[in-house]
Every structure is written in structure tokens, then in C-alpha cells.
Amino acid sequence: xRFLKLKRAAVGALALAVVLPAAACGGSSxxxxxxxxxxxxxxxxxxxxxxxxxxxxxxxxxxxxxxEYKVQAQVQDWNQIYTKIxxxxxxxxxPDILFTIPDFTTYxxxxxxxxxxxxxxxxxxxxHTFGDAAKAAYRDDNEYWAVPLYGMVxxxxxxxxLFAKAGITDAPKTWSELLADAQKLTSGSQKGIAVxxxxxxxxxxxxxxxxxxxxxxxxxxxxxxxxxxxPQTVAALSLYADLLKQSPSxxxxxxxxxxxxAFNSGAVAMAIxxxxxxxxxEKESGRPASDLGCAPIPQADTGGEPGSxxxxxxxxxxxxxxxxxxxxxxxxxFVLKPENYGPFLNAEPGLxxxxxxxxxxxxxxxxxEVIKKYxxxxxxxxxxxxxxxxxxxxxxxxxxxIGKISGQNILAQVVQRVxxxxxxxxxxxxxxxxxxxxxxxx
Amino acid sequence: xxxALNRLPRLATMAVLTVVVLGPLYxxxxxxxxxxxxxxxxxPTLIPQHPTLDNFRELFTxxxxxxxxxxxxxxxxxxALFTMMVSFAAAYGxxxxxxxxxxxxxxxxxxxxxxPGTLLLVPLYQVFATLELVDTRNALxxxxxxxxxxxxxxxxRGFFFAIPRDLDEAAAVDGAGPVRMMLRIILPLLAPGLSxxxxxxxxxxxxxxxxxxxxxxxxxxxxxxxxxxxxxxxxTVNWGLLMAGTLCTIVPAxxxxxxxxRYFVGGLTAGAVK
Numbered sequence: 001x002r003f004l005k006l007k008r009a010a011v012g013a014l015a016l017a018v019v020l021p022a023a024a025c026g027g028s029s030x031x032x033x034x035x036x037x038x039x040x041x042x043x044x045x046x047x048x049x050x051x052x053x054x055x056x057x058x059x060x061x062x063x064x065x066x067x068e069y070k071v072q073a074q075v076q077d078w079n080q081i082y083t084k085i086x087x088x089x090x091x092x093x094x095p096d097i098l099f100t101i102p103d104f105t106t107y108x109x110x111x112x113x114x115x116x117x118x119x120x121x122x123x124x125x126x127x128h129t130f131g132d133a134a135k136a137a138y139r140d141d142n143e144y145w146a147v148p149l150y151g152m153v154x155x156x157x158x159x160x161x162l163f164a165k166a167g168i169t170d171a172p173k174t175w176s177e178l179l180a181d182a183q184k185l186t187s188g189s190q191k192g193i194a195v196x197x198x199x200x201x202x203x204x205x206x207x208x209x210x211x212x213x214x215x216x217x218x219x220x221x222x223x224x225x226x227x228x229x230x231p232q233t234v235a236a237l238s239l240y241a242d243l244l245k246q247s248p249s250x251x252x253x254x255x256x257x258x259x260x261x262a263f264n265s266g267a268v269a270m271a272i273x274x275x276x277x278x279x280x281x282e283k284e285s286g287r288p289a290s291d292l293g294c295a296p297i298p299q300a301d302t303g304g305e306p307g308s309x310x311x312x313x314x315x316x317x318x319x320x321x322x323x324x325x326x327x328x329x330x331x332x333x334f335v336l337k338p339e340n341y342g343p344f345l346n347a348e349p350g351l352x353x354x355x356x357x358x359x360x361x362x363x364x365x366x367x368x369e370v371i372k373k374y375x376x377x378x379x380x381x382x383x384x385x386x387x388x389x390x391x392x393x394x395x396x397x398x399x400x401x402i403g404k405i406s407g408q409n410i411l412a413q414v415v416q417r418v419x420x421x422x423x424x425x426x427x428x429x430x431x432x433x434x435x436x437x438x439x440x441x442x
Numbered sequence: 443x444x445x446a447l448n449r450l451p452r453l454a455t456m457a458v459l460t461v462v463v464l465g466p467l468y469x470x471x472x473x474x475x476x477x478x479x480x481x482x483x484x485x486p487t488l489i490p491q492h493p494t495l496d497n498f499r500e501l502f503t504x505x506x507x508x509x510x511x512x513x514x515x516x517x518x519x520x521x522a523l524f525t526m527m528v529s530f531a532a533a534y535g536x537x538x539x540x541x542x543x544x545x546x547x548x549x550x551x552x553x554x555x556x557x558p559g560t561l562l563l564v565p566l567y568q569v570f571a572t573l574e575l576v577d578t579r580n581a582l583x584x585x586x587x588x589x590x591x592x593x594x595x596x597x598x599r600g601f602f603f604a605i606p607r608d609l610d611e612a613a614a615v616d617g618a619g620p621v622r623m624m625l626r627i628i629l630p631l632l633a634p635g636l637s638x639x640x641x642x643x644x645x646x647x648x649x650x651x652x653x654x655x656x657x658x659x660x661x662x663x664x665x666x667x668x669x670x671x672x673x674x675x676x677x678t679v680n681w682g683l684l685m686a687g688t689l690c691t692i693v694p695a696x697x698x699x700x701x702x703x704r705y706f707v708g709g710l711t712a713g714a715v716k
Contacts, residue, residue: 043659045676046675046676047671047672047673047674047675047676048672048673048675048678048680049504049505049506049672049673049683050504051675052661052672053504073661074659074660074661075661075672076659077655077668077671077672078676079655079671080655080656083563083564083656084655084656084659086564087563087564087567087568087571087656088567088659090564090567090568091567091568091571091572091576092571093571093576189484190484256676256677256678256679257674257678257679257681260678260679261482261679261681264482265482265483265484266484267484273677274677276677276678280478280678280680283478283479284478284479284482285479285482286479348677348678351677351678
């Protein structure tokens with residue numbers, strides 16, 4: 001009897017062993033990087049469900065025009081994309097279109113699969129007029145290496161209701177005003193500002209915005225050597241350290257989500273971030289839209305200049321042959337047409353900013369409810385974009401090795417040395433300078 | 443009175459430990475039933491004031507979570523099944539049959555287990571690409587079994603040693619060969635050990651992130667750890683959605699422990715003392 005049971009169990013296990021792999025195979029799609037004969041693969045890293053759905057709608061609209069090559073999107077993770085694209089290129093399964101940011105482009109180009117898109121960018125520029133900052137970061141060796149698609153810029157966000165309670169009437173314009181306001185707004189369980197100090201890109205970006213407004217945005221010499229250790233950098237880091245004292249005590253673990261959560265909950269009154277603060281504000285804070293204030297990043301009291309971290313996201317073409325590359329370019333042309341550009345940008349309204357003149361005026365973008373509701377802040381972001389910059393790409397630079405610095409989050413590590421280890425800003429900057437030199441030399 | 447006082451430190455320690463272990467789980471659970479404003483409220487609520495299923499509704503309708511769940515189940519079940527088969531057969535050969543050099547082979551298997559998986563990422567990707575296995579669930583099953591089988595083979599060692607060799611000899615006298623002995627004598631007695639192995643392999647696969655993130659590129663083949671990471675996203679976090687997703691991901695990993703947890707703990711202990 002027991003043997004029969006055992007036999008049944010063994011037969012069941014064998015059946016499972018046969019059936020389940022078949023189920024596993026059923027979902028297999030084979031190597032996808034290169035797509036099939038008439039399908040172009042697009043990799044983007046905009047993972048939240050709302051962005052995936054919005055991008056898919058644009059892709060569906062393109063595919064509905066019956067192009068020779070249809071487009072299929074595959075969503076990737078920014079944290080994994082460096083290894084993944086390297087493996088994919090080596091095994092010749094790379095996508096036809098890969099979304100990018102400037103420093104990621106410097107990483108992918110040496111892999112050897114990126115095609116120049118100079119003719120296409122020039123053509124689109126004539127038709128739609130790109131802002132200079134949108135294109136510059138993708139130009140090197142007299143070629144454009146990616147087609148700019150959408151911009152992002154940081155602002156100072158503040159809670160008008162909390163400012164009013166503290167008796168503050170205007171947003172701070174200088175570093176000293178920013179610090180004074182943060183101190184005034186820190187009371188009881190409420191903190192004046194939330195700035196991140198985790199070892200991540202969020203910290204890199206916030207400290208860099210302050211470096212820009214303090215005149216330390218360019219930390220390379222004309223010859224491309226690291227020149228991070230200078231008084232302006234130390235001053236920006238000193239301010240950051242002071243702001244961290246007015247931040248929640250867990251700021252050492254902050255990335256993007258935590259400051260926004262603290263801001264919307266009313267636990268902090270200010271934050272420095274991009275336009276993702278617009279859309280969820282009312283729902284998450286329970287306050288009216290009019291309570292959300294925005295202002296340019298405050299400038300250093302002496303020698304300050306307008307600025308903020310700003311970069312355009314773009315698309316590289318990695319197709320293995322010319323015909324597929326032409327198909328990829330046709331899709332990018334379609335996206336930048338004003339009637340399609342709005343739905344594309346409104347995948348995250350307020351965060352994704354237009355890069356073309358006609359896109360900024362297109363009703364398909366401006367008619368969005370969030371854009372209309374926060375028109376003042378959206379206009380301020382577009383204005384701030386004009387003075388924005390990104391490390392390694394300011395003043396017409398194209399620093400090939402910037403990916404090695406941003407990939408290691410050296411700016412964030414410098415912040416951490418001051419915040420967690422109690423090092424002086426001058427010593428931390430000196431350490432950062434050394435680390436950057438070593439990273440570039442490797 | 444004195445007895446009660448003596449028990450106080452133990453009870454206090456247990457209470458603290460319970461809060462530390464179950465506190466985050468409780469927080470995830472209640473947060474999953476709160477709306478976006480209540481989750482972020484600076485004065486947190488222990489019990490949802492306005493309980494809502496919106497997060498779960500959005501999770502299952504506006505995201506690909508059901509697809510991730512299905513994929514994780516298929517990959518985890520297959521991983522558990524093949525790990526049990528491979529490690530049982532390997533352990534039987536190594537620890538039960540008198541094969542010359544078995545000890546050395548067993549040692550080598552454990553050495554293979556010690557190689558950091560991340561070192562194998564790029565070469566494995568290239569091998570799978572050559573075999574056209576990239577972007578398939580099969581690739582994940584193969585990798586998972588490759589990582590679980592060595593440890594599980596070693597895990598079964600204690601269970602094998604707990605079964606008297608007299609049984610083998612008695613079966614041999616009755617005319618049973620090695621395969622029949624393995625299936626009819628040893629296998630039934632090894633059920634607790636195999637449950638342990640199955641649970642370990644299931645949970646390993648359920649939580650595996652690194653290889654799943656590299657070997658799968660299509661959205662319709664992604665597993666839960668990758669899917670949850672996608673829900674987190676960059677720049678913004680929908681905390682309610684994340685909590686609901688986390689809760690639905692934890693539950694299937696806990697359920698096997700409810701049924702096989704006793705064997706699992708017993709199995710680790712048996713392996714330790716033999």
C-alpha cells in the first residue's frame with residue numbers, strides 16, 4: 001500500500017517535472033535584444049506603472065501608423081542597466097533604442113554599439129528647435145550620440161502654509177536666507193528642510209545644485225583634469241552640512257522618495273527636487289494645490305549665480321544595421337511631433353519637461369490638468385532650465401570619464417563623510433578630489 | 443512571586459523580540475490598507491482610520507503584478523522540484539553509497555557554493571545568450587538550481603546519517619538494488635529533509651533578484667523582486683502600492699513555512715549535530 005502511494009508520488013513528481021518546464025518554456029520569448037525581423041526593441045528605465053502605461057500608449061499610436069518596423073518596449077531598472085547593457089552588447093542582443101542620460105551615454109559609447117544621430121538631431125532641431133542645453137551634453141567628436149527627449153530640473157519646493165505659520169512671507173533667494181528660514185521652520189517635530197545624505201544619485205544631484213549656485217559647478221580644468229578641491233566647493237558643502245542639521249535625523253538614508261514623503265506629510269517645510277512634487281501633492285498632503293510653493297535654487301551670498309542641476313533624457317540608437325536604425329529614427333521623429341510629444345511628457349506631468357520650442361507650446365502638453373494647475377511652477381522650472389547644468393557637461397564640456405565619478409556617487413560620499421563621520425567640509429572635499437582623480441585614472 | 447520575577451526578563455526579551463520581528467510586518471500590513479495621505483501622516487495611525495482596498499485594486503489592475511506573481515510561482519516551484527531531485531540524488535550517491543573519493547567530491551560541491559554569484563553574471567549571460575536562453579524562465583530555474591543544489595546536498599547529509607545503515611543491508615538481503623533501495627527505503631524516511639530542501643529552494647527563488655534582473659528583459663517574464671523594484675521607480679514612490687505589493691509578496695513565502703517550518707528547523711539542527 002505504502003509502495004503504491006510512493007509510486008503515485010513519484011509519478012506525480014515526474015509529471016510535474018515534465019509539465020512545469022513546458023509551462024516555463026511557454027512564456028519564453030527567446031533573446032529579445034535585437035527583436036525579430038520587423039520589431040524594434042526599446043529599453044527605457046521609467047518603471048512606475050503610470051509612466052510605463054503612458055509610454056506604451058505613444059508606442060501603440062506609432063505602431064498603429066503601420067510603420068515598416070513596429071516598436072516593442074521593455075522596461076529596465078536604472079540600478080541594473082549598466083551591467084545589463086554591457087552583457088547585451090557583448091552578446092549582440094542589445095536593444096535598437098536605449099533611453100539615456102548624459103553620463104550613462106559616456107558609459108555606453110565605448111561598448112561600441114551606439115550610432116551617431118547627428119543628421120537626425122539637426123533635422124529635428126530645424127523642425128522643432130531644441131534648447132542648447134538639451135543637445136550639448138550629447139555632442140562629442142563632432143557628432144550627436146542621442147536624440148534629446150525630455151528634461152528635468154531641480155527647484156526649491158516649499159510649503160506655503162508652514163511658511164505662513166512661521167511668519168515667513170517670501171521664498172529664500174540666498175544661501176543665508178535659506179539657512180535662516182530652515183532654522184526658523186525647525187520647531188518641535190517639524191524640520192526646516194529635507195536634504196538627502198544617502199550614498200545615491202539623489203544626494204549627488206541636490207549637493208550639485210548648491211555647488212552650481214555657489215560657482216563650483218565646473219570641477220574640471222579646461223584640459224579635463226579634476227579640480228574639485230576649491231573654496232566654492234567647500235562653501236557649498238558647509239551649507240549642506242548646516243542644512244542637514246535642520247533635516248530629519250534619518251536623512252542619512254534618504255534618496256528621492258523620503259524627502260517627498262516628509263514634505264507632503266508636513267514633517268518638513270522645504271525640499272530641493274525635481275517636478276515630481278507636483279502631481280501627488282494634493283492627494284498625499286491633504287492640502288490645496290495653492291499651498292505648494294516653488295522657487296529657484298538659492299544662490300551663494302557672494303559670487304553666487306543662478307543654476308540648478310538640469311539634464312535632458314535622450315534616446316540612443318544601437319541597431320545592428322542601417323535599415324533597423326532608420327526604423328528607430330522614424331519612431332523618434334514621431335515622438336517629437338507636438339501632437340505626440342504631450343502624451344509622452346505627461347507620463348509624469350511636471351517631472352518630464354519639453355525640450356523643444358513647439359513642444360512647450362503644444363496643447364497636448366499644456367492642457368494636462370497638473371500642468372494647468374501648477375502653471376506658475378511649470379513656467380519657473382522652464383525658466384530655471386535655462387541656467388541649469390550637469391556635472392561633466394557644463395561650459396561646453398564633455399568629460400568622458402564622468403560616468404566613473406557619478407557611478408561611484410563620489411559627491412554623495414563626500415556629503416556622508418561630513419554628515420556621518422563628522423569630517424570637516426574642507427577635508428571631505430580634499431578626499432573627494434583624490435577619489436575623483438583615482439576614478440578617472442582607472 | 444519570585445518565580446514570576448525570574449520569568450520577567452525572559453518575557454520582556456520575548457516581547458521585545460516579537461515587536462522587532464513582527465513590528466515591520468504589522469506596519470506593512472496596516473499601511474497597505476491606508477490611503478496615500480494617511481500613510482504619510484506625520485502622526486502615524488496604528489490602525490487605518492479609513493481602511494481602503496484601493497492599493498490592492500491598483501496593484502492588480504494598473505500594474506503587471508499578477509504577471510510577476512505567476513512567473514515567481516512557476517520559477518519557484520520548478521526550482522524547488524528540481525533542487526529536491528538533484529540534491530536527493532547527489533546526496534544519496536555521496537553520503538550513502540560507498541564510492542571512493544565521495545568526501546572529496548562533496549567538499550568540491552561546497553566550494554562551488556562559495557563562489558560569489560555576481561562574479562558569474564556576465565559569463566553566464568553570454569552562455570545563456572549563446573544557448574538562446576536569455577529572457578526565458580528556464581534560465582532562472584537553471585541558475586537557481588545551480589545555487590541551491592550544492593547547499594541542499596550538504597543539508598541532506600545529516601538526514602542521511604540519521605537513517606541507520608542496517609536498513610540498507612536488510613533491503614539488500616531481500617534483493618533490493620541501489621535504485622529501489624533509494625526510492626523505497628530512503629526516500630520515504632527522508633521526507634522531512636526533502637521538505638526542508640524544498641522550502642529553502644522555494645524561498646531562495648522567490649527572493650532572488652540579481653540574476654532575475656539580468657537574465658530577463660521582457661516585462662511579461664519578470665518575477666516579483668524585479669516587479670516590486672519597478673513599482674518603487676525612480677524619483678517617486680507610491681508608498682501604498684509598494685506596501686500592498688510587499689504584503690502580497692511576503693505571504694506566499696510565509697505559507698510554506700506554516701506547513702514545513704517544523705521540518706525546516708529540525709532539518710538544520712539535524713545537519714548541525716550529525
